Amino acid sequence: MLNSSKVVGLPLPRIDGPLKVTGRAPYAAEHFAPGMLQGYALCSTIATGRIAEIDTSEAERMPGVVKIYTHENRPKAARRDEKWKDEVAVPGHPLRPLENDRILYDGQPVALVVAESFEAARDAAALIRVRYEAGEPHTDLFREQANSYVPPVLRAKDMAPPSPRGNAEAAFAQAPHQISAEYSIEGEYHNPIELFGTTAIPAEDGSLMIHDKSQGSQNSHDTICKIFGLNPDKVTVRNSFVGGAFGSGLRPKHQLFFAVMAALDLKRPVKVEMSRSEMFYLTWRPSCIQTVSLAADEQGRLQSVMHHALEATSRYEDYQENVVNWSGLAYKCDNVTMSYEIAKLDVSTPGDMRAPGAATGITALEAAMDELAYEVGMDPLELRVINFVHRDQNQDKEITSKALHACYREGAARFGWSERSHEPRSMREGNELIGWGVATGIWEAQMSPAEARVSLSAEGKVVVSAAASDIGTGTYTILGQLAAETLGVALSEVAVEIGDSRLPTTSVEGGSWTAASSGTAVQVAGRMIIATLLKHARKMDNSPFAKATEDQVELSDGRLVLEANHQLGVAVSDIMGEAGLTVIEEHAKVEPDKAIQKKYSAYTHSVVFVEVRVDEELGQVRVTRVVDAVAAGRILNPKTARSQVLGGVVMGIGMALEEEGMVDHRTGRIMNHNIAEYHVPVHADIEDIEVIFVDEDDDKASPIGVKGLGEIGILGVAAAVSNAIFHATGSRIRSFPITIDKILESETMQ
Amino acid sequence: MDLSSQHPPLSTCPVSLTINGQIRNFDLHPWVSLLDLLRGPLELTGTKKGCDHGQCGACTVLVDGERMNSCLKLAVSLDGAEITTIEGLGTPDDMHPMQKAFLEHDAYQCGYCTPGQICSAVALLKEGHAHQRHEIREAMSGNLCRCGAYTNIADAIEEVLGTEAAASVREAAE
Ligand code: FES
Ligand code: FES
Numbered sequence: 042m043l044n045s046s047k048v049v050g051l052p053l054p055r056i057d058g059p060l061k062v063t064g065r066a067p068y069a070a071e072h073f074a075p076g077m078l079q080g081y082a083l084c085s086t087i088a089t090g091r092i093a094e095i096d097t098s099e100a101e102r103m104p105g106v107v108k109i110y111t112h113e114n115r116p117k118a119a120r121r122d123e124k125w126k127d128e129v130a131v132p133g134h135p136l137r138p139l140e141n142d143r144i145l146y147d148g149q150p151v152a153l154v155v156a157e158s159f160e161a162a163r164d165a166a167a168l169i170r171v172r173y174e175a176g177e178p179h180t181d182l183f184r185e186q187a188n189s190y191v192p193p194v195l196r197a198k199d200m201a202p203p204s205p206r207g208n209a210e211a212a213f214a215q216a217p218h219q220i221s222a223e224y225s226i227e228g229e230y231h232n233p234i235e236l237f238g239t240t241a242i243p244a245e246d247g248s249l250m251i252h253d254k255s256q257g258s259q260n261s262h263d264t265i266c267k268i269f270g271l272n273p274d275k276v277t278v279r280n281s282f283v284g285g286a287f288g289s290g291l292r293p294k295h296q297l298f299f300a301v302m303a304a305l306d307l308k309r310p311v312k313v314e315m316s317r318s319e320m321f322y323l324t325w326r327p328s329c330i331q332t333v334s335l336a337a338d339e340q341g342r343l344q345s346v347m348h349h350a351l352e353a354t355s356r357y358e359d360y361q362e363n364v365v366n367w368s369g370l371a372y373k374c375d376n377v378t379m380s381y382e383i384a385k386l387d388v389s390t391p392g393d394m395r396a397p398g399a400a401t402g403i404t405a406l407e408a409a410m411d412e413l414a415y416e417v418g419m420d421p422l423e424l425r426v427i428n429f430v431h432r433d434q435n436q437d438k439e440i441t442s443k444a445l446h447a448c449y450r451e452g453a454a455r456f457g458w459s460e461r462s463h464e465p466r467s468m469r470e471g472n473e474l475i476g477w478g479v480a481t482g483i484w485e486a487q488m489s490p491a492e493a494r495v496s497l498s499a500e501g502k503v504v505v506s507a508a509a510s511d512i513g514t515g516t517y518t519i520l521g522q523l524a525a526e527t528l529g530v531a532l533s534e535v536a537v538e539i540g541d542s543r544l545p546t547t548s549v550e551g552g553s554w555t556a557a558s559s560g561t562a563v564q565v566a567g568r569m570i571i572a573t574l575l576k577h578a579r580k581m582d583n584s585p586f587a588k589a590t591e592d593q594v595e596l597s598d599g600r601l602v603l604e605a606n607h608q609l610g611v612a613v614s615d616i617m618g619e620a621g622l623t624v625i626e627e628h629a630k631v632e633p634d635k636a637i638q639k640k641y642s643a644y645t646h647s648v649v650f651v652e653v654r655v656d657e658e659l660g661q662v663r664v665t666r667v668v669d670a671v672a673a674g675r676i677l678n679p680k681t682a683r684s685q686v687l688g689g690v691v692m693g694i695g696m697a698l699e700e701e702g703m704v705d706h707r708t709g710r711i712m713n714h715n716i717a718e719y720h721v722p723v724h725a726d727i728e729d730i731e732v733i734f735v736d737e738d739d740d741k742a743s744p745i746g747v748k749g750l751g752e753i754g755i756l757g758v759a760a761a762v763s764n765a766i767f768h769a770t771g772s773r774i775r776s777f778p779i780t781i782d783k784i785l786e787s788e789t790m791q
Numbered sequence: 792m793d794l795s796s797q798h799p800p801l802s803t804c805p806v807s808l809t810i811n812g813q814i815r816n817f818d819l820h821p822w823v824s825l826l827d828l829l830r831g832p833l834e835l836t837g838t839k840k841g842c843d844h845g846q847c848g849a850c851t852v853l854v855d856g857e858r859m860n861s862c863l864k865l866a867v868s869l870d871g872a873e874i875t876t877i878e879g880l881g882t883p884d885d886m887h888p889m890q891k892a893f894l895e896h897d898a899y900q901c902g903y904c905t906p907g908q909i910c911s912a913v914a915l916l917k918e919g920h921a922h923q924r925h926e927i928r929e930a931m932s933g934n935l936c937r938c939g940a941y942t943n944i945a946d947a948i949e950e951v952l953g954t955e956a957a958a959s960v961r962e963a964a965e
Contacts, residue, residue, distance in 0.1 A: 054894050054895060055894075055897065057902070058893075058899075058902075059883035059886065059894065060883060061902030061905055062877075062886065062890040062891075062893045062899065062902070062905055062906075063837070063878065063880070063881055063882055063883050063886060063890055064837015064876065064877030064878050065837065065878070065883060066902055068839075068903065071830070071836035073834055158831070159827055160820065160822045160827065232937055233901065233903070233937050234839070234841040234847060234901070234904045234936070234937045235839070235841070235901065235903040236840060282901075282902065283901060284901045284902065285900070285901040285903055285938055286901075287937070314840070316843065317842040317843065317844065317846070317847075512901060513899075513900030513901030513902065513938050514900070515900075680897045681897060683897070684897045684900055684938075684940060684943065687940065687941075687942060687943065688900055688938045688940065689939070690939065691939025691941060692937075715842065715844060715846060716841075716842055716847055716935065717844070717846040721935060723932040723933075724928040724931040724932045724941050724944070724945070725928050727928070727939070727941040727942060728928075729942070730942050
């Protein structure tokens with residue numbers, strides 16, 4: 042229940058915007074302290090083996106160098122895995138920087154130079170001589186298929202594919218229409234524009250202030266305290282502003298360890314900022330090989346779904362994500378088999394990247410659906426419509442809401458899908474072949490336990506506090522909006538404090554759950570303030586609230602009023618004055634409703650329509666139009682919500698056409714570890730993108746009706762692009778990214 | 792400003808720069824880039840580092856009115872230059888029209904590429920080559936945005952371009 046003075050749902054500009062657009066928002070490596078030192082890491086140039094010798098003598102002679110750390114002199118830190126495991130660690134043995142002479146992946150840090158200036162640290166690092174004994178690297182997933190395995194320890198309970206239902210093999214064999222294809226996706230790198238950085242500032246009293254690039258200040262805090270055995274009360278981690286992360290900041294990165302290690306050892310402030318090439322040695326969206334087999338009856342109704350995926354992981358940890366499970370719930374089908382395996386490579390541990398698992402799995406599923414549509418001979422959108430399902434067949438649960446039909450309808454109308462001619466290669470303009478493709482997207486609507494503190498002063502000033510993060514998602518703004526609306530004040534009266542480990546407990550920002558979780562906590566804390574006000578107001582003489590219950594009152598323009606009659610009310614300042622209070626503060630703790638979770642599954646849905654134009658001679662692809670229609674429950678702020686989806690679409694276009702880590706498998710090294718050669722979409726690549734939010738009421742996915750938006754924007758995009766390329770050219774290209782060379786080599790483009 | 796405590800192996804050179812309207816004299820080591828001078832000793836961290844190699848545009852500032860990747864410029868090579876950074880374009884209470892347009896169009900998410908985008912856009916309009924959307928997109932392609940705010944950035948620039956064009960038509964008429 043929300044106040045009638047509307048703040049939520051308005052397309053308001055971000056409250057942190059003025060600081061960002063004027064360059065006043067300080068990110069992790071933008072804090073200063075007297076006597077600050079700079080750290081610079083040296084990374085290994087082999088992918089596997091050991092350091093035979095490391096000679097720092099010349100580097101140490103560089104004026105300005107204070108200390109060089111290698112595995113030979115690294116200060117003590119925890120040894121046990123448990124101490125290194127962060128809140129979202131995966132099964133295995135977390136990497137401990139500079140622990141010993143072993144090299145497990147290309148770019149593993151082998152030394153840290155700490156100097157009086159950045160320039161001295163950087164140049165000294167170039168003077169460190171390392172002699173390696175290199176082993177034979179295994180980095181090619183195709184070649185390691187033989188060594189794949191089912192993860193023996195699950196990262197999370199729901200990570201394993203559900204057991205098969207029906208008989209997919211038999212149903213496949215009997216069906217009149219079948220397709221079966223292998224899809225491969227190269228590894229991708231998150232590459233937020235902000236480099237990973239940490240500033241660690243020790244104080245006289247033994248306390249430590251840390252500014253860390255992270256998607257969770259408390260995760261960084263708890264992990265670093267365990268590693269160095271620090272008193273948690275004396276350590277603060279802040280991440281007030283985060284220059285993008287997309288999942289790469291979920292687990293603490295080595296610069297946090299380095300900055301804290303050197304600050305403790307040298308008793309001086311230390312800043313460590315990575316180089317861009319180092320950003321390729323942290324984590325990545327794992328390369329993946331998938332097989333999808335689909336079968337349908339004459340009308341296109343799915344008879345069988347089989348989906349198998351193999352993904353890369355590192356030598357030292359078993360990263361896992363949910364790639365295939367989506368295939369069991371996206372459409373109605375009674376015969377389904379899914380399986381998921383991983384294989385070890387000499388690489389850094391993969392990690393969650395925007396819509397982890399789903400972005401990979403749904404790309405294959407939705408490309409396969411397009412193939413099936415052409416096999417059956419029906420419109421690809423129609424095929425999806427007739428296979429619509431109302432239930433979560435994987436878990437045999439109801440779905441809280443699914444306005445996907447509205448997405449199909451409104452998206453198709455806006456895009457003009459009905460004008461499409463079915464035949465591939467049937468639309469062109471000049472030397473450009475035109476193709477239209479469609480794909481569905483799906484992501485879990487999750488809520489995690491969260492806390493928030495909200496205070497209201499007699500003057501009507503509101504402060505919201507939670508250890509949540511804003512990685513560009515709009516957390517500052519939407520938490521402010523929820524507090525403003527609940528407490529009946531203007532957004533300008535609300536101060537939002539987030540990004541600080543001392544604030545009320547919040548999980549890492551990931552999985553699109555922040556709005557639903559922290560948002561609910563803020564609203565509950567706001568309602569608690571109203572309850573407290575009501576309690577005091579009831580005691581006043583001639584109180585209009587003598588018989589009112591909490592549900593019957595709300596705050597509006599600085600007054601506690603009866604919801605049914607705003608004329609009846611008392612000024613908040615009077616209530617507080619009478620009670621002898623200047624401020625009321627409440628702390629809320631929320632968690633998902635177990636009873637609802639038992640009965641229901643909750644998902645966000647989308648459909649993406651894409652137009653591509655392919656230059657017939659050059660093979661160059663332009664994505665000229667995208668319409669993404671999204672059903673994500675209640676939209677708190679259409680402006681920031683739209684941006685979330687736009688960003689996802691852009692990254693999806695990158696996934697479809699540009700992004701791939703290129704590894705030289707002879708050396709196991711990433712060749713394009715810079716953002717000139719690792720291509721991401723630039724202004725010139727992005728033309729028209731339209732976002733539609735369809736109406737969707739949901740009172741179960743989260744108490745505030747929100748489902749989350751961080752991931753849904755990318756889903757379906759790569760598949761829709763590839764389907765559009767097929768429609769334009771007549772060629773199926775099943776290896777992502779679909780680069781120009783693959784297009785030019787395809788059958789129909791020769 | 793005395794930076795000699797940093798004990799570099801090279802001797803320093805005197806450099807005079809006008810930064811956001813203020814004349815500043817330095818004795819600088821030749822290996823200090825303009826970007827690192829701004830972000831380090833000067834604590835002008837509005838200018839961002841995204842690659843240090845001229846690949847991302849996050850470090851874009853105005854040097855004598857022209858946009859430049861400050862990571863690619865050694866500070867000592869700019870003696871006498873006039874430099875405007877994002878901090879010099881406007882403040883939260885008194886924003887440059889381009890900053891306002893970015894705010895209004897939500898032309899950013901994490902905000903990290905944003906100062907570079909804004910400086911680049913301000914110079915772009917002055918260059919006078921970009922009149923249409925596709926020209927804006929082409930001429931802004933040196934500024935990467937991993938959050939994918941591109942369409943909103945183009946909207947913001949188009950809006951400022953439109954008001955500037957309208958203003959110059961008015962001026963010409965007067
Ligand atoms: S930091 Fe200068 S272009 Fe990237
Ligand atoms: S706003 Fe995040 S990189 Fe552009």
